[in-house]
Amino acid sequence: MAERRFQRPTIAEIDLEALTFNLRSVRDFVGAEVKCMAVVKANAYGHGAVICAERLEKAGVDWFGVATLEEAIELRASGIVTPILCLGGVWPGQEAIFIESNITPAVFSVNAAADMDKTARSLGRVADVHVKIDTGMGRVGVPFRGVSETAERLAQLPNVRVQALMTHFAAADDLTADFTGEQTKRFFEAVRIFQQRGIEPEFIDLANSPGAVGHPRSRANMVRLGGVLYGLGGDVLPKGIKTPELRRVMSIKTRIAQIKTIGAGETVGYGRTFTAERDTLIGTIPIGYHDGYRRALSNRGQVLINGRSAPIAGRISMDWTTIVLDDIPEVSVGDEVVVIGRSGRSEIAAEDLAGLIGTISYEITCGISARVPRLAVAGSSEIDD
Ligand SMILES: *Cc1c(COP(=O)(O)O)cnc(C)c1O
Numbered sequence: 001m002a003e004r005r006f007q008r009p010t011i012a013e014i015d016l017e018a019l020t021f022n023l024r025s026v027r028d029f030v031g032a033e034v035k036c037m038a039v040v041k042a043n044a045y046g047h048g049a050v051i052c053a054e055r056l057e058k059a060g061v062d063w064f065g066v067a068t069l070e071e072a073i074e075l076r077a078s079g080i081v082t083p084i085l086c087l088g089g090v091w092p093g094q095e096a097i098f099i100e101s102n103i104t105p106a107v108f109s110v111n112a113a114a115d116m117d118k119t120a121r122s123l124g125r126v127a128d129v130h131v132k133i134d135t136g137m138g139r140v141g142v143p144f145r146g147v148s149e150t151a152e153r154l155a156q157l158p159n160v161r162v163q164a165l166m167t168h169f170a171a172a173d174d175l176t177a178d179f180t181g182e183q184t185k186r187f188f189e190a191v192r193i194f195q196q197r198g199i200e201p202e203f204i205d206l207a208n209s210p211g212a213v214g215h216p217r218s219r220a221n222m223v224r225l226g227g228v229l230y231g232l233g234g235d236v237l238p239k240g241i242k243t244p245e246l247r248r249v250m251s252i253k254t255r256i257a258q259i260k261t262i263g264a265g266e267t268v269g270y271g272r273t274f275t276a277e278r279d280t281l282i283g284t285i286p287i288g289y290h291d292g293y294r295r296a297l298s299n300r301g302q303v304l305i306n307g308r309s310a311p312i313a314g315r316i317s318m319d320w321t322t323i324v325l326d327d328i329p330e331v332s333v334g335d336e337v338v339v340i341g342r343s344g345r346s347e348i349a350a351e352d353l354a355g356l357i358g359t360i361s362y363e364i365t366c367g368i369s370a371r372v373p374r375l376a377v378a379g380s381s382e383i384d385d
Contacts, residue, residue, distance in 0.1 A: 009255040010287045012368055013341070013377045014047050016055045018247035022229050023059055029244040030212050034219050035203065037063035039226035041071060041087060046292075046365035047230055047250050048374035050078045056229070057082050065224055069094050072103040085130055085164075089140065095119035099127050106132045106166065108140045110153045113160050120159035130164035130203070131194075135186040136179065137170045147190040151197040164203035165191050169218070172210035175238045180215050214238035232361040235351040248349065250365055251341025252293075252372070256305075256333050258284045259325060268322045269314030273299055281325040283310065285337050288319040292367035293339065296357040303337050307344020310337075340364075 027036060038061045044052040053064055053075050064080065066072045067088040075084060083104060090098055090105035090112055096119050098105050107113045107129045120127035131154065134141030142150045154162055167187045172180045187206055194201065205222040207215065212223040214237065227236050231246040262268065262276045285303065289295040298315040303323055310323040325331045340348055350361040 007373065008286050009253070010285075010291060010372055011253055012046075012048075012372050012374045013251040013253060014051060014374050015247070015249050015251070015377050016051065017378045018231060018249045019047075019052060019055055019229060020059045022231055022244075022246050022249070023056060023061065023225075025244040025246060026212065026225060026228050030219050030223055033221075034212075035062040035222040037061070037065050037085065037205065037222055037224040038229055039065040039087070039208075039224055040075070041065060041067035041226070042366045043071075045226060045230050045232070045362055046368045048376075049074060050080075051374060051376050052229075053080050053082075054078070062222070065226075069097060069103065073097075073101060076101050076103070090116065095127075096123065099123055099125055104128050104130060104163065106130045106140075108132050108134075108142060110142075110150055113154055113157055117157040117160040126159050126161050128161050128163040130166050131162050131201075133165060133167045133187055133190045135167045135183040135190070137168045137183075139168070141167065144186045144190055147193050151194045151199060154194075155197045155199055162194065162199045162201050164205060164222075165194060165201045166203075166205045166224075169206065169208055169211045169215075172208060172215055172218070173236055173238050175214060175241065180211065180218065184215070184218050209233070210237050213243050214241055227362060230365065232350060232365065234349065235354060235361050248341065250350070250368070252287070252339040252368065253341065254285050254287050254337045254339060256283045256325075256331070256335050256337060257286050257320075259331065259333055260284075267314070269298075270317055271315055274314035274322075280313075281331070282313060283323045283325045283331065283337075285321050285323060285339075286319065287321055287339060287372075288317050290318045290369060291372050292364070292369045293321060294353070294357055294364070294367065297353060300356050301353060302348070303339050304341075304343035304346050304348060305331060305335055305337055307346050309346060 038056045040049045040053050043049045064084045065087050072084045086105045116127045132141035135144045203222045204220040207218040207223040209228040211218045231248040233246045264278050268274050287293045295316045302309040302311045305328045313322045313324045350364040354361045354364050
């Protein structure tokens with residue numbers, strides 16, 4: 001990669017102090033006795049899995065959760081020694097790599113556990129697995145109605161140890177219906193059935209971010225936290241309850257590449273979707289939909305320059321976005337542009353962009369592509385006003 005100072009100025013600043021602040025904040029909230037799995041799948045929701053995991057490991061997180069074996073191996077290769085759970089399960093043929101790299105799979109079926117057992121035996125090992133029970137998410141996991149038979153068969157696999165039983169909530173942000181309560185009930189019944197078969201898991205975990213914050217009974221002895229660690233509480237946590245204080249971890253910044261005036265009746269961008277009504281000052285910034293600046297934000301979103309907003313003019317293209325600079329005094333080429341984050345007294349959160357285009361903050365930060373360098377900052381100056 002080119003040296004930083006020769007790079008295009010479009011960057012993602014990752015505030016690692018905010019990350020550890022959020023971890024501490026949520027830990028205080030759920031109680032120190034509850035273990036904490038930091039979910040760093042999908043490149044830590046776009047924040048950079050390795051830099052985030054290194055910092056979270058130093059902060060004493062108990063587990064990491066990833067989606068794929070490849071993500072787990074990336075962490076191991078960078079020196080992470082904390083236990084890693086692969087939430088995406090184990091695909092046939094991956095068993096030996098899991099065992100040899102000391103990575104723990106979630107398993108959704110007796111078959112997957114039996115394959116782990118066979119490979120573990122051939123390696124002279126006992127493999128830990130976390131058994132996922134589907135209590136109503138309907139995605140992956142042993143159906144809660146089939147738990148009895150599953151427990152019986154797992155108890156017969158000598159080279160597999162059920163280290164944890166887990167489930168995943170479908171609607172923990174919704175406090176109006178009690179589906180989370182129903183899932184919790186089904187899960188604890190499943191745990192009881194496993195215990196009757198002599199399986200005593202070390203970890204019992206149900207809660208994601210909204211579960212951990214909004215459903216105290218679901219905390220059990222471990223919570224699996226993604227969103228809240230990255231400060232993405234606003235649009236995924238239950239509404240109307242006390243929540244832990246969270247800080248934004250990711251800010252997206254760039255600089256103005258060019259400024260020009262277009263006359264009344266002239267247009268900018270593909271499809272000519274923006275027409276100037278009068279002489280209009282247009283700035284061009286080097287960020288586009290390949291960077292994850294979603295094209296649906298065309299003519300809808302805005303960016304911040306010197307604490308003021310500049311609306312997007314016309315279509316966002318692959319590498320460029322055009323903005324109206326009429327309300328920005330003394331603006332010049334090279335000025336900093338905040339796409340997500342704080343500028344003066346103004347602020348744009350990932351959830352604000354998400355709200356404009358009908359998605360959630362997670363999809364915005366996950367979507368920031370590999371083309372945007374992640375730059376670790378510690379308590380960036382933008383935090384203090
Ligand atoms: C992604 C994921 C989580 C984390 O969810 P957040 O809402 O980001 O806290 C927890 N558990 C499982 C199984 C997941 O897939």
